Amino acid sequence: MKIESIKLKNFKAFQCLELKDLPSLAIFTGANGSGKTTLFDVFGFLSDALKNNIRHALQKRGGFKEVISRGQSGSIEIELQFRLEIANKERLVTYHLEIEEENGKPIVKREILRYKRSSYGSPYHFLDFSKGSGYAISNEEDFDKEDEDLNRDDQKLGSPDILAIKGLGQFDKFKAANAFRSFIENWHVSDFHIADARPSQETGYAEHLSTTGENLALVAQYMYENHRDIFDTVLGKMKARVPGISSVSAEPTLDGRIVLRFQDGSFKDPFIANFVSDGTIKMFAYLILLHDPNPHPFLCIEEPENQLYPMLLAELLEEFRLYANRGGQVFVSSHSPDLLNGATPEETYWLVKEKGYTKIKRASEHDEIKALFNAGDQLGYLWKQGYFTGNTPR
C-alpha cells in the first residue's frame, strides 16, 4: 500500500494543499517553521484519532481552534489517496475526512472511503458516514454485482467524534477500511533523541524501535537473538561507517538491565552506550530501524542529519531508498544540503510560507533545476545557491 496523494484544507499551516503522485521516498526541506513537522503530523493526527477519537486528537494539539488554519472558519479536511489491491485488482482508494465544530464540540462532518468499481464510472462510496451514522458495503469484493446486490450495512457509531474506520476497520469484510486503518496504525515517526537511547534499559522485550529510540538496547538484543543475519548486516555497516567500531552487543547487567556495548578494535574493554559518540548511537539506531525484519508500511523521519558526519548522509539516504523499495514508503524532513546531494528532483520537495500559509514545491516541476540536475549538478548545491525559492526558482 502506498500513499499517492494528500489533500489538506485548514489543517494548521496548510490552508490549502494538494500533493499528487507522491514517490515512495520523499524528502521535504524548508526553513524553520515552514511546516515539515506539521505535514508528518497529519498521520499522527489520524493515528491519534483512530486510537481514541477526533476530540482527543484535537485536544492533544491544543483543540480545534489551534488546529484549524488561523483566520479560517468552517471545517478541517484531510483527504488521502492510496493504492490497494482488492479482489485481485489494484484500486485507487480515497479516504476523505471533514471535521467541524458544533456547539463547541468537534464532530465528524463527513467520512468517506471511495473507489471506482471499474475503469469507467464515478467512484463508489464503500463507506459513508456523517455525524455518527452512515453505512458501509460489506461485500466489496463482489464488483460484478449490480448496485442493489451490494450489501449496505447501516451503522450508528457510539458518538459523532468517532471515526467509522476505527470500528468497521476491525472487520475483514470491510476491505478498504481495514487496510487503511492498519496502514495508519502502523505508521511510524522517528524523532530520535540520542540522550534517550543511551541509558541502560530495564530488561524487557521490544521488536520495534520507538519514536524517540529509548528502547534501542532491547531491540538490538531482540535482533541479535532472533535475526542474527540481519544483526550482522547492521554490524558490517557500522564497521564500514564509524571508524574504530568492531562490534556492538546488548548485554544484561547485574541489576537486571540491558546495556549496549560498543567495542573499539584498539582497546580490550568495550565502551558502554553512555560513553560513545552521539553519531555512533544515531547511526546504530537508524540501521536498526531500517533493518526491521517487519518494516513499517509508512515511515516519517525527522532531520536524520543531526550529529552525523556529512559524508555519511548520502549513504543514509540510500538506506531510506532501499527501505522504501522493500515495500515501505518513507518521508524525510531535512535541513541538510549533504543529504539532498544524494536525492533526485522527483524525490525532493521544499516548503515555503506564502501569506502565512505553507505551499509545497517539487524540484522535478522546475525545468531549470531539472536541467541542472541532468547536467550533473547536485540538489544540495542548487539549494544553497538559492534555486529553491518561491514559484519560480531565482
Ligand SMILES: Nc1ncnc2c1ncn2[C@@H]1O[C@H](COP(=O)(O)OP(=O)(O)OP(=O)(O)O)[C@@H](O)[C@H]1O
Ligand atoms: N492553526 C494554524 N494556522 C496557521 N499556521 C499555524 C497553525 N498552527 C501552527 N501554525 C504554524 O505552522 C508552523 C509549524 O511549523 P512546523 O513545526 O511544522 O515547521 P518545521 O518545518 O517542522 O520547522 P523546523 O525546521 O523548525 O522543525 C509554524 O510556523 C506555526 O506558526
Ligand SMILES: [Mg+2]
Ligand atoms: Mg520540524
